[in-house]
Amino acid sequence: MTSDLEVRLRAASLRVTRPRLAVLAALRDHPHVDTDTVIALVRADLPAVSHQAVYDVLRALTDAGLVRxxxxxxxxxxxxxxxxxxxxxVVCRSCGAIADVDCAHGQAPCLTxxxxxxxxxxxxxxxxxGTCPDCAALNKTSQANEGSEGKA
Amino acid sequence: MTSDLEVRLRAASLRVTRPRLAVLAALRDHPHVDTDTVIALVRADLPAVSHQAVYDVLRALTDAGLVRxxxxxxxxxxxxxxxxxxxxxVVCRSCGAIADVDCAHGQAPCLTxxxxxxxxxxxxxxxxxGTCPDCAALNKTSQANEGSEGKA
DNA sequence: ACCCAAGACTGGAATAAATCAAGTTTAGGA
DNA sequence: TCCTAAACTTGATTTATTCCAGTCTTGGGT
Structure with a gap:
């Protein structure tokens, strides 16, 4: 449950607060989201959390190495x-979607x-x-249409 | 002289204007500068250029592939x-300095x-x-001082 | 050489992300 | 239980960038 997140906070000698647990839970369930989305996700649980609190929490967690x-x-x-x-x-140029990629060269990639x-x-x-699968599919469709009916 | 820059603009079928030439010249002489610095450099030659013009020019040149x-x-x-x-x-974490690095793996680097x-x-x-030579030297100095006189 | 329309530029306002500041609440050790 | 540093709230501010309406300029056409 949340106790795992609590342990992580204590291990980093950070105080355990509801906003921090909510931010960690939000990021665990939704990787690669931006600050605005984190705020929205946190407020689903704790409606009163200020945007400043989320900014503060994200900075504290980043400094402590709990989030990247x-x-x-x-x-x-x-x-x-x-x-x-x-x-x-990997980042999609058209929609901004992000996916994880393990380093091809083992541990330290092109570190030299x-x-x-x-x-x-x-x-x-x-x-x-590059282009994510969804956007690639959309592009293919619109390109096929271009020949017959010009631009939309 | 500037004719080289003019040729580049024409080759990209872009109109040759004073602001554009000034931006290209500024970037040629000062690689890796931010927009504010470009504005300052351009205004050294053409004091009347608006910040919006520089933003527009940078976008046009980027879209045309003349600048990155x-x-x-x-x-x-x-x-x-x-x-x-x-x-x-390479980017310095403490001062933000940037230097070019040729790709170690020939042409297409870790593209796989x-x-x-x-x-x-x-x-x-x-x-x-990482840390640039200047900041590394500063850090070494301040670290040496830390032992004897604590923090500054 | 001159004209003029598309494109470029000016001036000023607007937006979005992030930070700053002052006062209040709360976690957690004594 | 008490107390203090840390965390949070509220609200204003900064900074980078974009939007917009009107004016000027480049360069192809006559």
């Missing part, structure tokens, strides 16, 4: 509870940059850009 | 004129995701996170 913040270019911040491994993401310019690199983040 | 837009998580949009190859970037969830992938974007 991802932010593909041009999108708002999204969060997930899968933090143990350093996995990557060809020329690091003296930077001390501690993480290689990979974002795969 | 990059946006590391938590940062504002940045632009560069190096578009021919699909190179990557282990499980693509049915996505049609067309690009693999890699962001290396």
């Amino acid at each position: 913040r991802i932010q593909p270019a041009g999108a708002t911040a999204r969060y997930e509870t899968r933090v143990a491994d350093n996995h990557h993401h 940059a060809s020329n690091d310019h003296g930077f001390v690199i501690d993480e290689a983040e990979v974002v795969y850009w | 837009r990059i946006q590391p998580a938590g940062a504002t949009a940045r632009y560069e004129t190096r578009v021919a190859d699909n190179h990557h970037h 995701a282990s499980n693509d969830h049915g996505f049609v992938i067309d690009e693999a974007e890699v962001v290396y996170w």
Whole structure:
């Protein structure tokens, strides 16, 4: 139940509060959602939670390493509870859908940059850009229509 | 001179205007700058250019493939004129500095995701996170001081 | 060389995401 | 049970970006 989430909070020496449990539960059940969606999900349980509380909680959880913040270019911040491994993401260019991708090269992927310019690199983040199955299907349909009836 | 930039614009069938030439010149001389900096650089030459014009120009140039837009998580949009190859970037966590990194794996880097969830992938974007030489040097200094005099 | 229409630019307002600030409530150790 | 630091509420503010209406300019056509 929620006791698992409670344990995780205590392990990170964070206070156990209803907003925090609600945020963790929301992210566990809905990976890759943005802050607005988290707020909506949390308010389904606790209607009185302020948006600021959610922002605070997300920051505290991120700092504590309980959630991971991802932010593909041009999108708002999204969060997930899968933090143990350093996995990557595929992002749909048209609808913004995100899916997890395990790293192809075992543990540290392309972590060896060809020329690091003296930077001390501690993480290689990979974002795969493309089209999700749903949008691909839609595109195929509309393309088929284009030939016969021009643009919609 | 600027004629090179003019040629690039015409090749993309874009009108040649002073704001566009100024934006291209600014990005050629200062890679990886954000929109605000572009505005400042452009206004050094053309003081009357509106911020909206710069936003419009950056979008037009990006759509035409003359500049590339990059946006590391938590940062504002940045632009560069190096578009021919699909190179990557190192980003400094503390100061936000960005440097180019050629892909270690030749042309298409880690473009083969282990499980693509049915996505049609067309690009693999890699962001290396770390500490730039300057910030690394600063950290080393302040860490050395910590032992003797606590926090500043 | 001149004209003019599409496209580009100006000025100003509006939106969205995120943060700041001041005061109130609450978790959890003493 | 009490108390304090941490967490939360309310509401304003900042920052990056976009929208909109009107004006100017580029460059193809005459």
